[in-house]
Amino acid sequence: MNVIEVNNLSKTYGKNNVVKNVNLVVKKGEIYGFLGRNGAGKSTFINMITGIINPSAGSFTLLNEPNLQNVKRRIGVLPDYSTFYDSLTAIGHLKYFTGIHGRSISTAECKWVLQRVGLSEHANKRAGKFSFGMKKKLGIAQAIAHNPELIFLDEPTSGIDAESALMIQKLMLELKEAGKTIFMTSHNLNEIEKICTRLAIMRDGVIINEGTLDELRAHYLSAITVQIKHSPFSSKQNEVIPFLQSIGKEIITKDNKTTLTLDTEEKIPVIIRAMMNLKINVYRINVDEPSLEEIFLDHRNQGTVTKENTLSNTISKLKMSI
Template sequence: MNAIKTINLTKQYGNRQVVKRIDLTVGEGELYGFLGRNGAGKSTFINMMTGIIHPTEGQVELLGSSNQDEVLSQIGVLPDYSSFYDYLTARQHLSYFSSIIGYKLAKDDVDLALEQVGLLEHANGKVGKFSFGMKKKLGIAQAIVHKPKLLFLDEPTSGIDAESSIQIQRLLQNLNNKGVTIFMTSHNLTEVEKICSTIAIMQNGVIEDEGTLHSLQKKHSSQMEVTMKVSDDATILIHAIEQLIGSIVLEGQKLTFRTDNEQRIGDVVRFLVHNGLTVYHIAINQPSLEDIFLKTHKGEL
Protein backbone atom coordinates (compact mmCIF):
# COMPACT_ATOMS: atom_id res chain seq x y z
CA MET A 1 0.00 0.00 0.00
CA ASN A 2 1.14 3.53 -0.75
CA ALA A 3 1.32 5.95 2.15
CA ILE A 4 0.70 8.95 -0.15
CA LYS A 5 -0.68 9.25 -3.65
CA THR A 6 -1.64 12.44 -5.44
CA ILE A 7 -3.36 12.51 -8.80
CA ASN A 8 -3.33 15.67 -10.92
CA LEU A 9 -3.07 17.76 -7.74
CA THR A 10 -3.42 21.44 -8.60
CA LYS A 11 -3.85 24.70 -6.71
CA GLN A 12 -4.68 27.92 -8.50
CA TYR A 13 -5.10 31.42 -7.10
CA GLY A 14 -6.72 33.62 -9.72
CA ASN A 15 -4.76 33.10 -12.92
CA ARG A 16 -1.68 31.77 -11.12
CA GLN A 17 -1.11 28.05 -10.69
CA VAL A 18 0.97 27.52 -7.56
CA VAL A 19 0.92 23.71 -7.82
CA LYS A 20 0.57 22.24 -11.30
CA ARG A 21 -1.03 18.82 -11.84
CA ILE A 22 1.30 16.78 -9.65
CA ASP A 23 1.19 12.99 -9.67
CA LEU A 24 3.21 11.68 -6.74
CA THR A 25 3.54 8.32 -5.00
CA VAL A 26 5.26 7.73 -1.67
CA GLY A 27 5.53 4.14 -0.48
CA GLU A 28 5.00 3.03 3.10
CA GLY A 29 8.14 3.32 5.19
CA GLU A 30 9.84 6.03 3.15
CA LEU A 31 11.55 9.08 4.59
CA TYR A 32 10.77 11.44 1.74
CA GLY A 33 12.56 14.78 1.38
CA PHE A 34 10.78 17.52 -0.57
CA LEU A 35 12.96 20.42 -1.68
CA GLY A 36 12.44 23.73 -3.40
CA ARG A 37 13.07 27.42 -3.10
CA ASN A 38 10.74 29.72 -1.22
CA GLY A 39 7.68 30.18 -3.40
CA ALA A 40 8.17 26.91 -5.29
CA GLY A 41 4.83 25.59 -3.97
CA LYS A 42 6.08 23.17 -1.29
CA SER A 43 3.94 24.39 1.58
CA THR A 44 0.86 24.70 -0.64
CA PHE A 45 1.39 21.11 -1.79
CA ILE A 46 1.80 19.75 1.73
CA ASN A 47 -1.19 21.78 2.97
CA MET A 48 -3.41 20.24 0.29
CA MET A 49 -2.31 16.74 1.22
CA THR A 50 -3.09 17.36 4.89
CA GLY A 51 -6.44 19.06 4.29
CA ILE A 52 -5.40 22.50 5.49
CA ILE A 53 -6.37 23.92 2.11
CA HIS A 54 -8.50 22.43 -0.68
CA PRO A 55 -7.08 21.71 -4.13
CA THR A 56 -8.44 23.41 -7.22
CA GLU A 57 -8.24 20.06 -9.03
CA GLY A 58 -6.99 16.56 -8.33
CA GLN A 59 -7.14 13.93 -5.64
CA VAL A 60 -5.17 12.91 -2.56
CA GLU A 61 -5.01 9.40 -1.10
CA LEU A 62 -3.42 8.87 2.30
CA LEU A 63 -2.78 5.39 3.71
CA GLY A 64 -4.91 3.95 0.95
CA SER A 65 -7.93 6.19 1.56
CA SER A 66 -9.21 9.21 -0.37
CA ASN A 67 -11.23 10.25 2.69
CA GLN A 68 -8.84 12.24 4.87
CA ASP A 69 -11.25 12.16 7.82
CA GLU A 70 -11.00 8.35 7.90
CA VAL A 71 -7.25 8.40 8.45
CA LEU A 72 -6.90 11.62 10.45
CA SER A 73 -6.06 9.78 13.66
CA GLN A 74 -3.15 8.03 11.91
CA ILE A 75 -1.53 11.23 10.61
CA GLY A 76 0.71 13.77 12.33
CA VAL A 77 1.33 17.24 10.90
CA LEU A 78 3.83 20.01 11.57
CA PRO A 79 2.67 22.90 9.34
CA ASP A 80 4.87 25.74 8.14
CA TYR A 81 3.46 27.74 11.01
CA SER A 82 2.11 26.65 14.40
CA SER A 83 -0.23 28.51 16.73
CA PHE A 84 -0.15 27.91 20.47
CA TYR A 85 -2.04 29.05 23.53
CA ASP A 86 0.48 31.07 25.51
CA TYR A 87 -1.20 30.45 28.85
CA LEU A 88 -1.00 26.63 28.59
CA THR A 89 2.02 24.60 29.65
CA ALA A 90 3.69 22.28 27.15
CA ARG A 91 2.12 19.27 28.84
CA GLN A 92 -1.35 20.88 28.92
CA HIS A 93 -1.01 21.88 25.29
CA LEU A 94 -0.35 18.33 24.08
CA SER A 95 -3.14 16.91 26.22
CA TYR A 96 -5.65 19.50 25.02
CA PHE A 97 -4.90 19.21 21.31
CA SER A 98 -4.83 15.43 21.49
CA SER A 99 -8.31 15.46 23.00
CA ILE A 100 -9.55 17.58 20.07
CA ILE A 101 -8.74 14.77 17.63
CA GLY A 102 -10.22 12.14 19.93
CA TYR A 103 -7.23 11.01 21.98
CA LYS A 104 -7.15 10.98 25.76
CA LEU A 105 -3.51 10.35 26.36
CA ALA A 106 -1.91 9.23 29.59
CA LYS A 107 0.63 11.55 31.19
CA ASP A 108 3.37 9.07 30.29
CA ASP A 109 2.46 9.32 26.58
CA VAL A 110 2.63 13.10 26.69
CA ASP A 111 5.92 13.07 28.59
CA LEU A 112 7.42 10.58 26.13
CA ALA A 113 6.72 12.95 23.21
CA LEU A 114 8.21 15.87 25.14
CA GLU A 115 11.26 13.79 26.03
CA GLN A 116 11.74 12.75 22.40
CA VAL A 117 12.04 16.38 21.30
CA GLY A 118 14.07 17.49 24.33
CA LEU A 119 11.35 19.45 26.13
CA LEU A 120 10.57 17.25 29.13
CA GLU A 121 12.36 19.57 31.56
CA HIS A 122 10.08 22.37 30.28
CA ALA A 123 6.87 20.32 30.51
CA ASN A 124 5.33 22.69 33.07
CA GLY A 125 6.59 25.87 31.45
CA LYS A 126 4.09 28.28 29.89
CA VAL A 127 4.32 28.17 26.10
CA GLY A 128 4.15 31.97 25.90
CA LYS A 129 7.65 32.08 27.37
CA PHE A 130 9.09 29.56 24.91
CA SER A 131 11.66 30.57 22.30
CA PHE A 132 10.99 30.02 18.60
CA GLY A 133 13.08 26.85 18.65
CA MET A 134 11.23 25.48 21.68
CA LYS A 135 7.90 26.13 19.96
CA LYS A 136 9.16 24.27 16.89
CA LYS A 137 10.00 21.28 19.11
CA LEU A 138 6.56 21.48 20.72
CA GLY A 139 4.99 21.42 17.27
CA ILE A 140 6.90 18.23 16.46
CA ALA A 141 5.85 16.71 19.79
CA GLN A 142 2.24 17.55 18.92
CA ALA A 143 2.65 15.77 15.57
CA ILE A 144 4.05 12.56 17.09
CA VAL A 145 2.33 12.30 20.48
CA HIS A 146 -0.45 10.00 19.21
CA LYS A 147 2.04 7.67 17.45
CA PRO A 148 0.88 8.25 13.85
CA LYS A 149 1.68 6.02 10.87
CA LEU A 150 2.28 8.99 8.56
CA LEU A 151 4.05 12.27 9.38
CA PHE A 152 4.02 15.51 7.39
CA LEU A 153 6.72 17.90 8.58
CA ASP A 154 7.25 21.33 7.07
CA GLU A 155 10.78 22.53 7.93
CA PRO A 156 11.13 20.48 11.15
CA THR A 157 14.60 21.80 12.05
CA SER A 158 14.44 25.42 10.90
CA GLY A 159 15.17 27.96 13.61
CA ILE A 160 16.67 25.52 16.12
CA ASP A 161 20.27 25.13 17.26
CA ALA A 162 22.66 22.57 15.79
CA GLU A 163 22.48 20.15 18.74
CA SER A 164 18.66 20.17 18.70
CA SER A 165 18.69 19.74 14.93
CA ILE A 166 20.80 16.58 15.23
CA GLN A 167 18.46 15.33 17.97
CA ILE A 168 15.41 15.84 15.72
CA GLN A 169 17.15 14.14 12.78
CA ARG A 170 17.86 11.10 14.95
CA LEU A 171 14.28 11.08 16.20
CA LEU A 172 12.97 11.07 12.62
CA GLN A 173 15.31 8.23 11.68
CA ASN A 174 14.21 6.22 14.73
CA LEU A 175 10.53 6.77 13.93
CA ASN A 176 11.15 5.81 10.31
CA ASN A 177 13.01 2.65 11.39
CA LYS A 178 9.88 1.71 13.35
CA GLY A 179 7.77 1.95 10.18
CA VAL A 180 6.52 5.54 10.27
CA THR A 181 6.36 7.12 6.82
CA ILE A 182 7.72 10.68 6.88
CA PHE A 183 7.21 13.39 4.26
CA MET A 184 9.27 16.47 5.07
CA THR A 185 10.24 19.74 3.46
CA SER A 186 13.55 21.32 4.31
CA HIS A 187 16.00 23.99 3.21
CA ASN A 188 18.77 22.06 4.95
CA LEU A 189 20.20 20.09 2.02
CA THR A 190 22.81 18.35 4.16
CA GLU A 191 20.06 17.11 6.45
CA VAL A 192 18.00 15.74 3.55
CA GLU A 193 21.09 14.15 1.98
CA LYS A 194 21.85 12.48 5.30
CA ILE A 195 18.48 11.01 6.34
CA CYS A 196 16.06 10.84 3.39
CA SER A 197 15.55 7.67 1.35
CA THR A 198 13.89 9.50 -1.55
CA ILE A 199 14.24 13.13 -2.62
CA ALA A 200 12.15 15.36 -4.86
CA ILE A 201 12.97 18.87 -6.08
CA MET A 202 10.09 21.23 -6.82
CA GLN A 203 10.41 24.25 -9.09
CA ASN A 204 7.63 26.61 -10.17
CA GLY A 205 4.87 24.29 -8.97
CA VAL A 206 6.12 21.09 -10.63
CA ILE A 207 8.46 18.28 -9.56
CA GLU A 208 11.60 18.65 -11.68
CA ASP A 209 13.57 15.74 -10.22
CA GLU A 210 12.87 12.73 -8.02
CA GLY A 211 14.79 9.68 -6.88
CA THR A 212 17.30 8.34 -4.39
CA LEU A 213 20.41 10.41 -3.79
CA HIS A 214 22.40 7.83 -5.75
CA SER A 215 20.06 7.90 -8.75
CA LEU A 216 20.05 11.72 -8.77
CA GLN A 217 23.84 11.80 -8.59
CA LYS A 218 24.05 9.36 -11.48
CA LYS A 219 21.59 11.40 -13.53
CA HIS A 220 23.45 14.66 -12.97
CA SER A 221 26.98 13.37 -13.45
CA SER A 222 28.06 11.66 -16.64
CA GLN A 223 31.30 10.54 -14.98
CA MET A 224 32.65 9.89 -11.51
CA GLU A 225 36.03 11.22 -10.45
CA VAL A 226 37.91 8.48 -8.59
CA THR A 227 41.02 8.99 -6.47
CA MET A 228 43.02 6.09 -5.06
CA LYS A 229 45.92 6.12 -2.62
CA VAL A 230 48.24 3.16 -3.17
CA SER A 231 51.23 1.78 -1.27
CA ASP A 232 53.94 2.71 -3.80
CA ASP A 233 54.53 4.91 -6.80
CA ALA A 234 52.63 3.29 -9.69
CA THR A 235 54.53 5.05 -12.51
CA ILE A 236 55.80 1.77 -13.88
CA LEU A 237 52.20 0.61 -14.34
CA ILE A 238 50.74 3.81 -15.79
CA HIS A 239 50.47 2.62 -19.39
CA ALA A 240 48.83 -0.65 -18.40
CA ILE A 241 46.35 1.17 -16.17
CA GLU A 242 45.46 3.52 -19.02
CA GLN A 243 44.66 0.48 -21.13
CA LEU A 244 42.01 -0.38 -18.52
CA ILE A 245 40.56 3.01 -17.71
CA GLY A 246 41.80 5.63 -20.17
CA SER A 247 43.59 8.81 -19.17
CA ILE A 248 44.85 9.00 -15.57
CA VAL A 249 46.71 11.49 -13.39
CA LEU A 250 49.45 10.03 -11.19
CA GLU A 251 51.08 12.03 -8.39
CA GLY A 252 53.33 9.75 -6.38
CA GLN A 253 50.99 7.39 -4.51
CA LYS A 254 47.82 9.17 -5.63
CA LEU A 255 46.08 8.02 -8.78
CA THR A 256 43.07 9.88 -10.24
CA PHE A 257 40.82 9.00 -13.18
CA ARG A 258 37.27 9.49 -14.43
CA THR A 259 34.76 6.81 -15.39
CA ASP A 260 31.05 6.36 -16.01
CA ASN A 261 31.18 2.67 -15.07
CA GLU A 262 31.56 1.51 -11.44
CA GLN A 263 32.85 -1.86 -12.68
CA ARG A 264 35.97 -0.16 -13.97
CA ILE A 265 36.88 0.91 -10.43
CA GLY A 266 36.97 -2.73 -9.38
CA ASP A 267 39.04 -3.60 -12.45
CA VAL A 268 41.68 -1.03 -11.49
CA VAL A 269 41.78 -2.21 -7.85
CA ARG A 270 42.25 -5.83 -8.89
CA PHE A 271 44.98 -4.87 -11.35
CA LEU A 272 46.90 -2.88 -8.73
CA VAL A 273 46.66 -5.63 -6.12
CA HIS A 274 47.67 -8.27 -8.68
CA ASN A 275 50.79 -6.21 -9.35
CA GLY A 276 51.78 -6.04 -5.69
CA LEU A 277 50.32 -2.69 -4.63
CA THR A 278 48.01 -2.13 -1.70
CA VAL A 279 45.05 0.23 -2.15
CA TYR A 280 44.76 2.24 1.06
CA HIS A 281 41.91 4.55 0.17
CA ILE A 282 39.32 5.14 -2.56
CA ALA A 283 37.37 8.40 -2.87
CA ILE A 284 34.56 8.76 -5.40
CA ASN A 285 33.56 12.35 -6.03
CA GLN A 286 29.97 12.73 -7.18
CA PRO A 287 27.74 15.80 -7.18
CA SER A 288 26.31 16.68 -3.77
CA LEU A 289 22.62 17.36 -3.27
CA GLU A 290 23.55 21.05 -3.21
CA ASP A 291 25.15 20.70 -6.66
CA ILE A 292 22.07 18.91 -7.99
CA PHE A 293 19.71 21.47 -6.45
CA LEU A 294 21.60 24.40 -7.98
CA LYS A 295 21.80 22.67 -11.36
CA THR A 296 18.02 22.08 -11.32
CA HIS A 297 17.48 25.79 -10.61
CA LYS A 298 20.19 27.01 -12.99
CA GLY A 299 17.66 28.64 -15.29
CA GLU A 300 16.48 30.84 -12.42
CA LEU A 301 19.92 32.05 -11.33
Protein backbone atom coordinates in the same frame (compact mmCIF):
# COMPACT_ATOMS: atom_id res chain seq x y z
CA MET B 1 2.32 -0.65 0.87
CA ASN B 2 1.82 2.88 -0.46
CA VAL B 3 0.77 5.32 2.24
CA ILE B 4 0.69 8.40 -0.01
CA GLU B 5 -0.47 8.36 -3.63
CA VAL B 6 -0.79 11.66 -5.49
CA ASN B 7 -2.18 11.96 -9.02
CA ASN B 8 -1.84 15.14 -11.11
CA LEU B 9 -2.30 17.39 -8.08
CA SER B 10 -2.39 21.11 -8.87
CA LYS B 11 -3.05 24.38 -7.09
CA THR B 12 -3.78 27.65 -8.87
CA TYR B 13 -4.30 31.11 -7.43
CA GLY B 14 -5.70 33.25 -10.22
CA LYS B 15 -3.18 32.95 -13.04
CA ASN B 16 -0.43 31.69 -10.74
CA ASN B 17 0.14 27.92 -10.93
CA VAL B 18 1.80 27.16 -7.61
CA VAL B 19 1.73 23.35 -7.90
CA LYS B 20 1.51 21.76 -11.35
CA ASN B 21 0.28 18.21 -12.00
CA VAL B 22 2.38 16.51 -9.31
CA ASN B 23 2.48 12.71 -9.16
CA LEU B 24 4.05 11.08 -6.13
CA VAL B 25 4.15 7.76 -4.25
CA VAL B 26 5.50 7.29 -0.72
CA LYS B 27 5.82 3.81 0.76
CA LYS B 28 5.23 2.70 4.34
CA GLY B 29 8.21 3.17 6.63
CA GLU B 30 9.99 5.79 4.53
CA ILE B 31 11.39 9.13 5.56
CA TYR B 32 10.64 11.02 2.37
CA GLY B 33 12.43 14.34 1.86
CA PHE B 34 10.86 17.16 -0.13
CA LEU B 35 13.38 19.76 -1.31
CA GLY B 36 12.97 23.08 -3.03
CA ARG B 37 13.80 26.75 -2.75
CA ASN B 38 11.45 29.22 -1.07
CA GLY B 39 8.39 29.61 -3.26
CA ALA B 40 8.88 26.27 -5.02
CA GLY B 41 5.45 25.05 -3.86
CA LYS B 42 6.47 22.62 -1.10
CA SER B 43 4.29 24.00 1.69
CA THR B 44 1.32 24.42 -0.67
CA PHE B 45 1.69 20.76 -1.65
CA ILE B 46 1.75 19.59 2.00
CA ASN B 47 -1.15 21.87 2.88
CA MET B 48 -3.23 20.27 0.11
CA ILE B 49 -2.64 16.66 1.06
CA THR B 50 -3.19 17.35 4.77
CA GLY B 51 -6.50 19.15 4.17
CA ILE B 52 -5.44 22.68 5.11
CA ILE B 53 -6.25 23.97 1.62
CA ASN B 54 -8.20 22.44 -1.27
CA PRO B 55 -6.51 21.40 -4.52
CA SER B 56 -7.52 23.04 -7.81
CA ALA B 57 -7.21 19.73 -9.67
CA GLY B 58 -6.03 16.16 -9.21
CA SER B 59 -6.47 13.64 -6.42
CA PHE B 60 -4.61 11.90 -3.61
CA THR B 61 -5.04 9.12 -1.09
CA LEU B 62 -3.48 8.74 2.35
CA LEU B 63 -3.20 5.31 3.98
CA ASN B 64 -5.25 3.84 1.11
CA GLU B 65 -8.19 6.05 2.02
CA PRO B 66 -9.44 8.58 -0.58
CA ASN B 67 -11.58 10.41 2.00
CA LEU B 68 -9.24 12.59 4.04
CA GLN B 69 -11.78 12.95 6.85
CA ASN B 70 -11.52 9.22 7.52
CA VAL B 71 -7.75 9.34 8.13
CA LYS B 72 -7.23 12.62 9.95
CA ARG B 73 -6.90 10.82 13.28
CA ARG B 74 -4.19 8.59 11.79
CA ILE B 75 -1.93 11.41 10.59
CA GLY B 76 0.12 14.04 12.38
CA VAL B 77 1.01 17.43 10.92
CA LEU B 78 3.58 20.12 11.64
CA PRO B 79 2.57 22.84 9.14
CA ASP B 80 4.77 25.69 7.95
CA TYR B 81 3.16 27.73 10.69
CA SER B 82 1.78 26.64 14.06
CA THR B 83 -0.82 28.35 16.19
CA PHE B 84 -0.59 28.01 19.94
CA TYR B 85 -2.75 29.22 22.80
CA ASP B 86 -0.58 31.50 24.92
CA SER B 87 -2.39 30.58 28.13
CA LEU B 88 -1.94 26.81 27.74
CA THR B 89 1.11 24.96 29.02
CA ALA B 90 3.00 22.48 26.85
CA ILE B 91 1.18 19.63 28.58
CA GLY B 92 -2.12 21.45 28.14
CA HIS B 93 -1.52 21.74 24.40
CA LEU B 94 -0.80 18.05 24.00
CA LYS B 95 -3.89 17.06 25.97
CA TYR B 96 -6.06 19.47 24.00
CA PHE B 97 -4.84 18.46 20.54
CA THR B 98 -4.79 14.71 21.21
CA GLY B 99 -8.38 15.15 22.38
CA ILE B 100 -9.21 16.65 18.97
CA HIS B 101 -7.82 13.45 17.45
CA GLY B 102 -10.13 11.41 19.66
CA ARG B 103 -7.54 10.14 22.08
CA SER B 104 -6.96 10.73 25.77
CA ILE B 105 -3.35 11.20 26.87
CA SER B 106 -2.07 11.13 30.45
CA THR B 107 0.24 13.68 32.01
CA ALA B 108 2.99 11.05 32.16
CA GLU B 109 2.59 10.39 28.42
CA CYS B 110 2.74 14.12 27.71
CA LYS B 111 5.98 14.43 29.66
CA TRP B 112 7.45 11.49 27.74
CA VAL B 113 6.62 13.08 24.37
CA LEU B 114 7.99 16.45 25.50
CA GLN B 115 11.18 14.78 26.69
CA ARG B 116 11.67 13.29 23.22
CA VAL B 117 11.68 16.76 21.61
CA GLY B 118 13.76 18.41 24.35
CA LEU B 119 11.02 20.23 26.24
CA SER B 120 10.86 18.20 29.44
CA GLU B 121 12.03 21.18 31.52
CA HIS B 122 9.27 23.35 30.08
CA ALA B 123 6.33 20.96 30.41
CA ASN B 124 4.39 23.31 32.71
CA LYS B 125 5.46 26.56 31.04
CA ARG B 126 2.85 28.55 29.12
CA ALA B 127 3.32 28.62 25.36
CA GLY B 128 3.11 32.42 25.34
CA LYS B 129 6.56 32.48 26.92
CA PHE B 130 8.09 30.04 24.45
CA SER B 131 10.77 31.08 21.98
CA PHE B 132 10.38 30.36 18.26
CA GLY B 133 12.53 27.23 18.56
CA MET B 134 10.59 25.97 21.57
CA LYS B 135 7.33 26.44 19.70
CA LYS B 136 8.75 24.43 16.79
CA LYS B 137 9.54 21.60 19.20
CA LEU B 138 6.05 21.83 20.69
CA GLY B 139 4.60 21.63 17.19
CA ILE B 140 6.55 18.41 16.55
CA ALA B 141 5.38 16.98 19.90
CA GLN B 142 1.83 17.94 18.95
CA ALA B 143 2.18 16.12 15.61
CA ILE B 144 3.30 12.82 17.17
CA ALA B 145 1.52 12.78 20.55
CA HIS B 146 -1.54 10.84 19.31
CA ASN B 147 0.69 8.10 17.83
CA PRO B 148 -0.11 8.68 14.13
CA GLU B 149 0.86 6.27 11.34
CA LEU B 150 1.80 9.01 8.89
CA ILE B 151 3.57 12.23 9.92
CA PHE B 152 4.02 15.42 7.88
CA LEU B 153 6.77 17.76 9.04
CA ASP B 154 7.31 21.07 7.29
CA GLU B 155 10.81 22.34 8.14
CA PRO B 156 10.99 20.49 11.50
CA THR B 157 14.45 21.74 12.48
CA SER B 158 14.26 25.26 11.09
CA GLY B 159 14.95 27.86 13.76
CA ILE B 160 16.27 25.49 16.42
CA ASP B 161 19.82 25.03 17.66
CA ALA B 162 22.18 22.38 16.30
CA GLU B 163 21.97 20.12 19.37
CA SER B 164 18.17 20.16 19.27
CA ALA B 165 18.21 19.50 15.53
CA LEU B 166 20.25 16.34 16.12
CA MET B 167 17.73 15.28 18.76
CA ILE B 168 14.84 15.75 16.31
CA GLN B 169 16.70 13.83 13.60
CA LYS B 170 17.26 10.96 16.03
CA LEU B 171 13.57 11.05 16.93
CA MET B 172 12.56 10.80 13.26
CA LEU B 173 14.81 7.77 12.78
CA GLU B 174 13.28 6.15 15.87
CA LEU B 175 9.80 6.79 14.51
CA LYS B 176 10.81 5.20 11.23
CA GLU B 177 12.12 2.13 13.09
CA ALA B 178 8.76 1.94 14.85
CA GLY B 179 7.03 1.65 11.45
CA LYS B 180 5.93 5.26 11.03
CA THR B 181 6.12 7.05 7.70
CA ILE B 182 7.45 10.61 7.61
CA PHE B 183 7.06 13.16 4.82
CA MET B 184 9.23 16.17 5.49
CA THR B 185 10.48 19.35 3.90
CA SER B 186 13.79 20.87 4.89
CA HIS B 187 16.34 23.47 3.84
CA ASN B 188 18.97 21.51 5.77
CA LEU B 189 20.53 19.44 2.98
CA ASN B 190 22.84 17.63 5.39
CA GLU B 191 19.79 16.57 7.38
CA ILE B 192 18.00 15.23 4.29
CA GLU B 193 21.15 13.38 3.23
CA LYS B 194 21.52 11.73 6.64
CA ILE B 195 18.00 10.51 7.35
CA CYS B 196 15.87 10.33 4.20
CA THR B 197 15.32 7.09 2.32
CA ARG B 198 14.09 8.89 -0.81
CA LEU B 199 13.62 12.50 -1.84
CA ALA B 200 12.13 14.74 -4.48
CA ILE B 201 13.28 18.12 -5.74
CA MET B 202 10.55 20.63 -6.59
CA ARG B 203 11.11 23.69 -8.74
CA ASP B 204 8.38 26.15 -9.77
CA GLY B 205 5.63 23.78 -8.66
CA VAL B 206 6.99 20.78 -10.58
CA ILE B 207 8.95 17.78 -9.31
CA ILE B 208 12.04 17.83 -11.52
CA ASN B 209 13.70 14.78 -10.01
CA GLU B 210 12.88 12.02 -7.56
CA GLY B 211 14.58 8.92 -6.16
CA THR B 212 17.15 7.74 -3.67
CA LEU B 213 20.22 9.89 -3.09
CA ASP B 214 22.32 7.38 -5.01
CA GLU B 215 19.95 7.62 -7.97
CA LEU B 216 20.06 11.40 -7.96
CA ARG B 217 23.84 11.34 -7.75
CA ALA B 218 24.03 9.01 -10.71
CA HIS B 219 21.68 11.26 -12.66
CA TYR B 220 23.74 14.38 -12.06
CA LEU B 221 27.18 12.89 -12.57
CA SER B 222 28.72 14.52 -15.61
CA ALA B 223 32.39 14.71 -14.58
CA ILE B 224 33.64 11.96 -12.28
CA THR B 225 36.94 12.19 -10.45
CA VAL B 226 38.49 8.75 -10.03
CA GLN B 227 41.57 7.90 -7.97
CA ILE B 228 43.24 4.53 -8.61
CA LYS B 229 45.88 2.99 -6.36
CA HIS B 230 47.93 0.47 -8.34
CA SER B 231 51.27 -1.28 -8.62
CA PRO B 232 54.10 0.60 -10.38
CA PHE B 233 53.79 0.82 -14.14
CA SER B 234 56.96 2.77 -14.95
CA SER B 235 58.10 0.15 -17.48
CA LYS B 236 54.72 0.25 -19.18
CA GLN B 237 54.15 3.98 -19.01
CA ASN B 238 54.28 4.35 -22.79
CA GLU B 239 51.29 2.03 -23.03
CA VAL B 240 49.28 3.13 -19.98
CA ILE B 241 49.40 6.92 -20.33
CA PRO B 242 48.20 7.08 -23.99
CA PHE B 243 45.39 4.68 -23.08
CA LEU B 244 44.29 6.82 -20.10
CA GLN B 245 44.45 9.94 -22.26
CA SER B 246 42.12 8.29 -24.75
CA ILE B 247 39.52 7.46 -22.11
CA GLY B 248 39.77 10.42 -19.70
CA LYS B 249 41.37 13.76 -19.00
CA GLU B 250 43.25 15.72 -16.29
CA ILE B 251 45.48 12.69 -15.66
CA ILE B 252 47.93 12.89 -12.75
CA THR B 253 50.14 9.97 -11.71
CA LYS B 254 52.21 10.10 -8.52
CA ASP B 255 53.40 7.52 -5.98
CA ASN B 256 51.51 4.61 -7.53
CA LYS B 257 48.30 6.64 -7.58
CA THR B 258 46.58 7.91 -10.69
CA THR B 259 43.81 10.51 -10.67
CA LEU B 260 41.75 11.28 -13.74
CA THR B 261 38.39 12.68 -14.76
CA LEU B 262 35.83 10.54 -16.63
CA ASP B 263 32.51 11.44 -18.20
CA THR B 264 30.86 8.19 -17.07
CA GLU B 265 31.45 5.51 -14.43
CA GLU B 266 31.07 2.84 -17.11
CA LYS B 267 34.66 3.57 -18.15
CA ILE B 268 36.01 2.40 -14.79
CA PRO B 269 35.82 -1.35 -15.58
CA VAL B 270 37.44 -0.63 -18.95
CA ILE B 271 40.45 0.87 -17.13
CA ILE B 272 40.61 -2.05 -14.72
CA ARG B 273 40.59 -4.61 -17.52
CA ALA B 274 43.32 -2.73 -19.40
CA MET B 275 45.56 -2.56 -16.33
CA MET B 276 45.03 -6.23 -15.58
CA ASN B 277 45.95 -7.11 -19.17
CA LEU B 278 49.15 -5.11 -18.69
CA LYS B 279 49.78 -7.03 -15.43
CA ILE B 280 49.28 -3.89 -13.31
CA ASN B 281 47.58 -4.64 -10.01
CA VAL B 282 44.67 -2.42 -8.98
CA TYR B 283 44.42 -2.14 -5.20
CA ARG B 284 41.75 0.48 -4.65
CA ILE B 285 39.45 2.82 -6.56
CA ASN B 286 37.85 5.94 -5.06
CA VAL B 287 35.08 7.81 -6.86
CA ASP B 288 34.17 11.34 -5.77
CA GLU B 289 30.38 11.67 -5.60
CA PRO B 290 28.47 14.96 -5.70
CA SER B 291 26.99 16.16 -2.44
CA LEU B 292 23.27 16.71 -2.08
CA GLU B 293 23.95 20.45 -2.11
CA GLU B 294 25.64 20.14 -5.50
CA ILE B 295 22.69 18.13 -6.81
CA PHE B 296 20.15 20.57 -5.39
CA LEU B 297 21.89 23.60 -6.84
CA ASP B 298 22.50 22.01 -10.25
CA HIS B 299 20.41 23.74 -12.93
CA ARG B 300 21.94 22.01 -15.91
CA ASN B 301 19.84 18.87 -16.04
CA GLN B 302 16.22 18.76 -14.99
CA GLY B 303 15.18 15.42 -16.47
CA THR B 304 13.75 12.40 -14.68
CA VAL B 305 15.82 9.68 -13.11
CA THR B 306 15.44 6.36 -14.91
CA LYS B 307 16.13 2.90 -13.53
CA GLU B 308 18.88 2.43 -16.08
CA ASN B 309 20.71 5.48 -14.78
CA THR B 310 21.21 4.61 -11.13
CA LEU B 311 24.44 4.40 -9.19
CA SER B 312 23.53 0.91 -7.98
CA ASN B 313 23.21 -0.34 -11.55
CA THR B 314 26.56 1.23 -12.44
CA ILE B 315 28.18 -0.52 -9.49
CA SER B 316 26.58 -3.81 -10.56
CA LYS B 317 28.06 -3.41 -14.04
CA LEU B 318 31.45 -2.69 -12.47
CA LYS B 319 31.31 -5.87 -10.38
CA MET B 320 30.29 -7.94 -13.38
CA SER B 321 33.16 -6.49 -15.43
CA ILE B 322 35.84 -7.48 -12.96
